[in-house]
Amino acid sequence: MKADGGIEGSTDSIESLRQDVRAWLRKNVPAGWRDAMTNVGQDSFVALQKDWFEKLSQAGYATPHWPEGWLGGGRSLAEQKVIFEEVARADAPRLILYFVALYHAACTLFECGTDQQREKYLQGILKGEIWCQGFSEPNAGSDLASLRTRAERRGDRYIINGQKIWSTMAQYADYCLLLARTDNSGPPQAGLTYLLLDMKAKGVSVRPISQITGDDEFAEIFFDDVEVPVVDRVGAEGEGWAVAQATLASERGLTLVELTQRMRYALPMLVNTMRERGCQDDPVVHRDLGNLIVNVDAACALADQYLMKRISGTEEVGDASIVKLCYAKTLREFSALGVRVSGLAGQYYSGFMRGATQETGNWTLDFMNSYNWSIAGGSNEIQRNIIAERMLGMPREPKGWQLAEGKA
């Protein structure tokens, strides 16, 4: 990232980048990809994602957030923002199969990895290797630090036993960002260690979870005496919690700029549904739509402002929670209005679109998918706790509650 990269950048060069990206996207976004992804099998989804990843990464537009020296990297934040805005504007497919690789894995390795790890794994990512994130467990969701998957040191390896859940795209993944427990003696956060795990290693098995939408984007992962070499540890033993924070932070900032912009560009989809349903003159719908428009605009403004704060180093505790909470709530309102407007027609099953963006115009599906953002990555309630406790200074709940003997 260039140090001089203010959010506005030099207006001329930014504008010419915008024109370049726009022209490139016009030529390259796969025409009709939404239709091509509707009611098809997984193979077609994977094929489209691979194809789009290759094109986008060759053009350097998949990795503008990587540092100088890497393909596509070294862009100022202002330039990155332009690329994301244009991708949103062009309604290009989202690279969800590669999301964890391009963001979570890459940002973690840039921030906390060794040179050898960067060389090996980042080159792999550019060649199309897929990553998943193995943090959550059946009994460790919001309370992530309570996770129990064991990593036991034996010589130059760790031996992994346990289970992860809700791991997005794990069924396709080559590698896993694994957070495991190496020590039980201290406070829960202290005993965690961060490892890079080969999903093809002996003892790994994956079971896709079918979702309420019909898709199966996430999976369970089981580890049965899986060996991970110590060189694949990121950070020191027992310091995995801090590394995991770097992973989670990578979702913020630019991703929310892209997502909020996509939501704004999708507003006309609501208008189309209103027309299809003949309620384009209904004043009640106008009122709901008008109120939604300002909330969408505000979410965009918040995401922009947050990025500016990160650039200028003025980010404060809780800022990220506000952006994510507002986005998640607005996305829910957006899709809920779609459901209301589409009436009974929206309740007839019309299949689902794989690897869709959050907005497809299949409103009941979109409504269900909007929970992605209110549950994953720190639920709305967890964000509210952070805002109340760390921004407003309201007290935490008293500790000392004990589960009854024999529970959990």
Place this chain on the structure above:
Amino acid sequence: MSVELTELQDSARRVLDGAGLAAAEEAIWAQIVELGWLLVAVPEALGGLEAGIPGASTMHAELGRRLSTAPYLPAMLAVDAICQSDLVERDSWLERLVGGELITASLAECGIRANGNRLDGTSIGVQSADSASHILVWTACNDVVALVALDQQGVEIVARPTWDQTRRLFDVRLASVDLADQTILAEGADAGVLIQRLLAQRDFALAADAIGGASALLDLTVEHLQTRVQFKRPLAMFQALKHRCADMKASIAAAEAMLADGLRRVGDSLDSADARHKSMGAKLLATSTFARVAEDCLQLHGGIGMADEHPCHLFLKRSLLSEQLSGSANAYAAELALGLLANTK
């Protein structure tokens, strides 16, 4: 924010905190005049601070925080309209205003028509009209912007008491007022442009005022929850209440970001269609956020919130009025929706 603006904001906060919530109108107005706050957006060439609408917005937010009773908003519209005009006596008008003479304006519908060379109609929601020398009027057909003296034949001022105790509104009725005797600031197409500019400013100002009010009320409420003890713990420890405060904090932040973004994008082109659109959006979101925040904050205060001696109700009443000022929340929502419909092929 520029250094000067930050300093201005700090000093405004000090002065207004000293004066207290909903302080007496004359006292606040005297401070505003004395400290030169009417000059915030005036160009340097005319002796102002040239902090533009963002500067004015900062002041509106500070005044909103303290439930200001002074007619700063309409006065700022008059100042801007005079600066934009090419009146020969522009400087002397500015001097009079800066010296404390009040020219007010409508915060709602300025229902004045020009019939030939006569002005007729009723301008509603005119703030502090009884202490003003003139009213800034613009006509419904967008063809005239003028200053009309209030102490002349054909002008009647009627007080319209509101639930909001922090602003005093009046109807100003004009009956056959001779246009030729008034101070005309713009006519024809120029008037249309100036009116757009004034309406955008008015909405941005109401938005800033509402954001100030909402943030101050949330602070007050969190403080109340921190100190009020029930069930042997501060109410602020109950998650049900914490989450409501967090939601309010997030909505206020969103409205604030939207206002800042609107001001930044609009820049100097306040008379553009885009400025109108952005100012309406900012006004709609900020005033409805304020009203929802005020609604919830009263609930979180419990019985004390229903007591007249507690300031909670002052915020609530101000927020309810603000939601209806300028264009009502419902009307603006509908207008923004129709805009999107028209732009979607």
